[in-house]
Amino acid sequence: MNTHFTLAGIHLQLKRWPTDTDFVNLQAWDAVDELLLSAALKRLASNQLSVSQPVLVLNDQFGALSCLLLARYPQLQLVHVSDSLVSQQACKANLQLNQLPTQQVQWLDSLAPLPDSFALVLMRIPRDHGYLAYQLNLLGAKLQHGDQLLVAARARDIHKNLLLLFHNTLGPTSASLTQRKCRYLQTSLATPRHAPQSDWPKSWPLEQTGLTLVNHANVFSGERLDIGARFFLQHLPTTEPEQRLVDLGCGNGVLGLSALVANPALQVLFSDESAMAVASAKLSVAQSLPALLEQCTFSQDDGLSQLADQSVDWVLCNPPFHQQDTITSHLARQMFHDAWRVLKPGGRLRIVANRHLPYGQQLSALFGGVRCLASQKKFVILESERRK
Structure with missing residues (x-):
């Protein structure tokens, strides 16, 4: 380099x-x-x-x-x-x-x-x-x-x-x-210029759920649910009361928010490296489940660097495969390593991924095993458990 x-x-x-x-x-x-x-x-x-x-x-x-x-x-x-x-x-x-x-x-x-x-x-x-x-x-x-x-x-x-x-x-x-x-x-600046107007953040209903999602301008999938997240929502884990779950790379918070709907006693951390994503996730929870806002933490972080070892039960992730304009696997790899570090023994990482990406091999090497929970033409749902 x-x-x-x-x-x-x-x-x-x-x-x-x-x-x-x-x-x-x-x-x-x-x-x-x-x-x-x-x-x-x-x-x-x-x-x-x-x-x-x-x-x-x-x-x-x-x-x-x-x-x-x-x-x-x-x-x-x-x-x-x-x-x-x-x-x-x-x-x-x-x-x-x-x-x-x-x-x-x-x-x-x-x-x-x-x-x-x-x-x-x-x-x-x-x-x-x-x-x-x-x-x-x-x-x-x-x-x-x-x-x-x-x-x-x-x-x-x-x-x-x-x-x-x-x-x-x-x-x-x-x-x-x-x-x-x-x-x-x-x-050449127009004179006079109109007062600046912004369409952001945008709020939109998540169909068939009663939830409202909020997106600031730089958050992926600004006005509709992307197809990977849509597939993931069909395969969210069943969590226990008062377990701690991380929505890693949270975007507008749809995964963590949906997990909260299924288990209102859950403690959820929404984490993303984008300031607008973290703000969007907080607004999504505030609009959809305001009574549960105190059970949620929102963190702008590089991966999970601010989270203690062996401190969570679940990590959910829809990992990116590009950094700016560069296609790369290092972001997902970092997310997987961070997930392994913060998961308690017996804790699990569940992801959605394009099926052509080599995430199954990476998870198997890191965790000592991986399960394919569901698959379709474009995406797979993979899960690995931290064993010790």
């Missing part, structure tokens, strides 16, 4: 996060980062911007944007905005690795209000366009002029509908010519 990042005469060592992964040929930066940074350094060097105001960095995946800006301007104040706890952990780790001033960075999650003023905004276009619209609405209330905003993405991700979203939210927007398979956007 290449960890040596050089741009504009600055040399950094940057690592993807977590570091013990199967990213053999991948870097912690890409051409989008380089395009944004080149434009930002030119803008900052022109003395047209006030360095007394912070630079706002949105969706910095592993800290390449933040690290290089602070390497060039150590006194710069940065505001790092991300929905992902893992992305912020990666940025902090890379700042420390390069002995850069972490105290210069204000860390905001995706639901925190933006600062009232800033010199410049660097934005990688997020994968979810509902989340992009949410971020543009926030920016629209704060931006004073169009040249404050530097936006870039891979050329294949910039299309008519994306430009229309920028146009409708901020003002007329055009895309540059392609540079190394990337393009940047130029926006």
